Amino acid sequence: MKLDSVSQYVKYVSLKAENIYNYERFPLNLPVIRNFEKLRFHPNVTFIVGENGMGKSTLLEGVAVALGFNPEGGSLNFNFSNYDSHSNLHEYLRIARGPFRSEDSFFFRAESYYNVATHIEELDSEPQGGSKIVDSFGGKPLHQLSHGESFFAAFMNRFYGNGLYILDEPEAALSPLRQMSMLARIHELVNEGSQFIISTHSPIIMGYPNAKIIELTADGMKETTLEETNHYQIMKQFFEDKGRLFHHLFNEG
Numbered sequence: 001m002k003l004d005s006v007s008q009y010v011k012y013v014s015l016k017a018e019n020i021y022n023y024e025r026f027p028l029n030l031p032v033i034r035n036f037e038k039l040r041f042h043p044n045v046t047f048i049v050g051e052n053g054m055g056k057s058t059l060l061e062g063v064a065v066a067l068g069f070n071p072e073g074g075s076l077n078f079n080f081s082n083y084d085s086h087s088n089l090h091e092y093l094r095i096a097r098g099p100f101r102s103e104d105s106f107f108f109r110a111e112s113y114y115n116v117a118t119h120i121e122e123l124d125s126e127p128q129g130g131s132k133i134v135d136s137f138g139g140k141p142l143h144q145l146s147h148g149e150s151f152f153a154a155f156m157n158r159f160y161g162n163g164l165y166i167l168d169e170p171e172a173a174l175s176p177l178r179q180m181s182m183l184a185r186i187h188e189l190v191n192e193g194s195q196f197i198i199s200t201h202s203p204i205i206m207g208y209p210n211a212k213i214i215e216l217t218a219d220g221m222k223e224t225t226l227e228e229t230n231h232y233q234i235m236k237q238f239f240e241d242k243g244r245l246f247h248h249l250f251n252e253g
């Protein structure tokens with residue numbers, strides 16, 4: 001069953017501004033943190049979008065770590081770290097959870113997914129009862145798959161529903177066709193009681209209809225629509241009249 005505003009796993013994130021004395025240093029110096037407004041999540045899918053460097057990954061990581069995820073990614077019970085470069089933003093975030101805990105969880109970040117895959121293989125090499133984790137990823141060793149195949153296998157096989165899924169640029173390795181398949185799987189998982197928080201540059205992914213889009217800008221954050229995003233408008237211009245776009249880009253007078 002789809003989650004609603006009562007049953008959603010994560011309701012909102014706010015800033016513990018009373019604990020902040022100085023916004024001069026990373027990550028508190030990011031425009032989104034300096035101008036933070038309570039961010040209410042959609043019960044089904046919330047997108048965080050915006051230009052490179054606006055702080056999407058930092059915000060998503062802060063939310064994920066505040067919820068108990070490993071900064072490197074994986075399920076809530078993955079406890080390992082090769083990754084010391086995460087920020088302390090989570091210490092300044094207050095998360096409002098709903099009344100129910102999710103049964104499944106995953107924090108995916110393209111930049112460290114390789115290490116998560118390594119950890120999955122290490123866990124599988126230890127003798128233990130039950131099925132191997134890699135079986136739920138489609139059976140093939142993850143390092144024998146391409147980056148895109150590996151993530152796609154994880155997404156299609158490892159996500160069970162009734163889950164809380166935080167995905168940082170999941171389209172990074174996926175072809176447009178696979179992004180469409182991903183949308184179909186998001187839809188199934190939403191109908192099976194899942195909540196997604198996704199940062200993305202892909203107008204295909206952010207086109208998912210049952211969603212809220214939050215854009216991070218130099219002035220902070222604002223709710224927007226697919227058609228208003230730069231991503232959508234630039235792609236639209238490109239496909240409708242790329243000659244004109246090239247004319248401006250290449251300064252041909």
Ligand SMILES: Nc1ncnc2c1ncn2[C@@H]1O[C@H](COP(=O)(O)OP(=O)(O)OP(=O)(O)O)[C@@H](O)[C@H]1O
Nearest residue numbers: 026030050051052053054055056057058059085087
């Ligand atoms: N450990 C760090 N120390 C100082 N600055 C950092 C650190 N990590 C990231 N930054 C800076 O913070 C800003 C936001 O980075 P972040 O990765 O969150 O952006 P983003 O919106 O996810 O970008 P992209 O779309 O390129 O992935 C960038 O200017 C980045 O250089």
